[in-house]
Amino acid sequence: MKATESAPSHNPTRLITACLVLFLSACASLPDDVQRTASYAIADIDGTRLHSDLQDVIDANPDKSGFYTLMAGEDAFITRWALIQQADRTLDMQYYIWHQDLTGSLMMHQLAEAARRGVRVRLLLDDLDTAGKDPTLRVLDAMDNLEIRVFNPFANRDNRLDDMLTDTARINHRMHNKTLTADGIATIFGGRNIGDEYFAADSELFFSDMDALAVGPIAAEVGSQFDLYWNSGHAYPIGEFYDDLPTEQDIEYYHIRADAQLELARRTPYAAAVKQMKLAQTRHFAELNYNWSDWVLAYDLPEKADGGKPDRDVLLAPKLKEGLDAAEEDLLIISPYFIPGEEFTDYLIQRVADGVRVRILTNSLLSNDVPAVHAGYIRYRQDLVEGGVELYELRADLGAREDAGSDAVESEKSSLHAKFMVFDERWLWVGSYNIDGRSTIYNTELGAYFVSAEVAAGQSKNFDEQIIKYAFRVELDDDGNLQWVTRRDGVEEVLDEEPDTTWLQRVTTGTLKLIVPEKLF
Structure with a gap:
């Protein structure tokens, strides 16, 4: 090797410059001239199975929508499965x-079977979690009647760190929105993503969560908001990132492999657990005990x-504040990530001073799946408790659940996600x-208010008991x-430090509390 060829290794400036050139040359940009054909929710649902099933109960409750809360993970899975299987005309997720x-x-x-x-199946995924999944998504997108778009995508599909840095x-x-709408008449919204930990199928982690199944006019409203996202400039067809198309053989192989996975799944302990759920015995959605409400x-x-800084009419947060202001006697907040900031902390304390009972459940350090979030939360914990807020942190060691059958999958760790x-x-x-702050400033979110004295009072009573x-x-x-303070195995325990954690976990969280800007949580 010539001396001149080895010279860069002795010149840090030239080496850094060369690396920077290579790094920048690897950066990708989003596709230009995107072929994004607009499409919209299908309004004509007459004759579909869901329409025939639900229309009588909807007609019996004019100008109302029916709400059915889904607490158990198995029930949340069953309901989605049934809606997808019974859809005849359109599925938007x-x-x-x-x-x-x-x-x-x-x-x-x-979804592939429905297509x-x-x-007509439209699937819109936030792109943060799609790393490594493009091959499967592209094959699905190549199927007739099935289209997949990714929201706010990474331009570099193979090295996402580039996008994160540049x-x-x-x-x-x-x-962060989560919706599934079938034939414009039934929809599911709430906190759950799609995955084993959200549906009580994971032996390592169980997320305590909540969704609502809603039928009636609200489903069309959810469909309209889906259209806004689907047709926005932030939604890119997955195929726009690739020059080639999956082949018919690729599609056929997917169906063969997926059919085999389904047969194996039917023999799993989770399948047995799902069959034990009362909801699994329900044949028609009209049979459910809905709460009919504005x-x-x-x-x-x-x-x-x-x-x-978007205008207020773009944001959900002001509408959420209106609901909080309307509470007159009692306010129960369930939030897995709870970083109220100074302003909202003062607001909750003032609500207590005004005579409103305020109860909050969030994650403990050990149950939090994002420990850094706990570092933001603990900045306000002392003030909240001193201000009269009743504050609770979920334990991570809950084990078996009372809302599931004997075959339920028991997880090693519990975490709040509702x-x-x-x-x-x-x-x-x-x-x-x-x-x-992330939900308020950075993420897009969705939710709904509805009246249900039975569910609301039941949640409040169960919480206290x-x-x-x-x-x-x-x-x-x-x-x-x-x-x-907690009661474990019938015995009251009183602890004077972050429960069930190690010294290292407490030190790490305390350090993050001091150095990480709150807007990053």
């Missing part, structure tokens, strides 16, 4: 996360992902919104320091 695990693969298989029988401001905006559907517009509120034991908010067995009550000791 938007999700933040869609795993390729047992339940996620089964759901994807059912094969002539249902296009951070754009990439930081994500679509409603308010609220969501961020897709323009929120443009960045900058995002809902109960107002005055009479009405509820169910959605995707976390009480944190059972929460001490599932969570730590955060309170002050005689010296004004925080302590954690």
